[in-house]
Amino acid sequence: MRGGMKVLLVGHIAGKNYGDDLIFDCTMRALRLYLGRCIRFVLLVSKKSRVPWDDVEVCTYGSHIGRVIASVRAVKDVEAVLVGGGGILQDLFSPLRPASYLLPGIVAAFVGGRFVCLNAVGYGPVRRGCARRIIALACRRFHLLTARDHRSCNEIFRLTGRRVEMVADPALLASFFYPQFERGTPKNQLLCFVRQLKMTRNLARRIAEAVVTFCRSRPVSVVVSATQPSDIPAVKMVAESMRSLGIKPAVRLPKDHHDLLRMVAESALIVSMFLHPIIVSFSYRRPAVGLVADRKINAFMEMVGLGGRCLMLRNLSSRQLADLMQAAVVAGGGDEHVLQEIQRTVLEHFARLAAKIKNPPHRRTVSWNDIIYTASLFTAGYISRRLQGRQVRVR
Structure with missing residues (x-):
């Protein structure tokens, strides 16, 4: 060459x-x-x-x-x-x-x-x-x-x-190029990625209610985030809804893509409206739930054999989301053999x-x-x- x-x-x-x-x-x-x-x-x-x-x-x-x-x-x-x-x-x-x-x-x-x-x-x-x-x-x-x-x-x-x-x-x-983020035990942390697209006060309320229900059975610290700064209004809206229900979440945006990897790898559960936090969670074998605004999250979840861990935003139920979060934590982060393949x-x-x-x-x-x-x-x-x-x- x-x-x-x-x-x-x-x-x-x-x-x-x-x-x-x-x-x-x-x-x-x-x-x-x-x-x-x-x-x-x-x-x-x-x-x-x-x-x-x-x-x-x-x-x-x-x-x-x-x-x-x-x-x-x-x-x-x-x-x-x-x-x-x-x-x-x-x-x-x-x-x-x-x-x-x-x-x-x-x-x-x-x-x-x-x-x-x-x-x-x-x-x-x-x-x-x-x-x-x-x-x-x-x-x-x-x-x-x-x-x-x-x-x-x-x-x-x-x-x-x-x-x-x-x-x-x-x-x-x-996880292949950055295995260092996978080492160690994940924190007792729920990481929630939200975006401005499709976000409404009603949707923010339903997400907050699901998080509150989940935290009653599994006490965790909650972090609300996004993969890009332009979605800060949605992050604040969801965080405010959680505070109104008695949860005090931390608001934190990644500094760069390395910080995004670190945040996902150290979390016990990821709930995301973005595709790439879900992809990273599967790469590091962390359980995740996808909130689907368009079909790309569905397509990825089906490809890796986790098609049942998605919920459509237009029909989102806080009870259903909380149950799916519980099931994801119990089931774990996906099949390691599928990831390797x-x-x-x-x-x-x-x-x-x-x-x-x-x-x-x-x-x-x-x-x-x-x-x-x-x-x-x-x-x-x-x-x-x-x-x-x-x-x-x-x-």
Whole structure:
């Protein structure tokens, strides 16, 4: 392998979501296992981001046009581009949001002629036809498509007609790369992750009532948290509901993705509206209960054989949640053999990916169709940013 081989990572990196940062941390560590320490990573991030890694190169942008320019600049010196990490294929905030993430991969594949992989992504929710068309057109240009659960694989296959490999979320390698957090006995602590999306006072009250019921039979300390600072209002709302019922919870947000691992590993039970605390809890074999706002938590729990530990938010009953919390503590944190098998599968994926990076496909000649196609996606991404900004102003 040539010295100084570079790989460009594109996704929701350093965006103050520590679950997504964990994905990229595990991705970089896994590739270094097979490509050696001489591999270097280039991250495409916003100028406002605070990158938590010191051993990476950073290519920043300040606008959507700047993102395209930064993509072209970053592609010049890299051998491969990995697009993904987390649920980037969704239109929850803007109908054309997927274009913002997929566009750099298209630039890399055609303008740069690099090997491009859609890496362990989650699909959905995608409600609009324009978003589905953007995803379909973009994914047909990528060399390798992988998704983090069976549902995402099936949806991407329906859109593209191409084979999609099922690869579990790289965050499941947390206990493999950070075994030190698993040592020792967990604290007598209930860790509750809540988010602003779907949060109402009624929901906060029901979560608080379930925690109170649980604490009557199992006295524990309670910590309310979130994986990103933007969800602090929801954290405060749930904490206030608990205080009104006689529970005095601690409010604590992780400082970074390492702190997220530490918080989950030292807890006796995790209740979460976020996916990645549940993934980490399974990696460290801590019992967890998922509060499902969308299907990605369901998809993960079904994949690891814990489909019964999820409750839909729209039908949430405090009594039912308390009973499920009790059952989770009794049953434990999942099957260790299932975890080891999934981790082995993820590592095998990165071994194959490393081989493709070492010996990339032949670089094709750029045609006018490629240029027109890239320009159309750029336009779609620009419109997406404008619409997203307009929605923020309206709110």
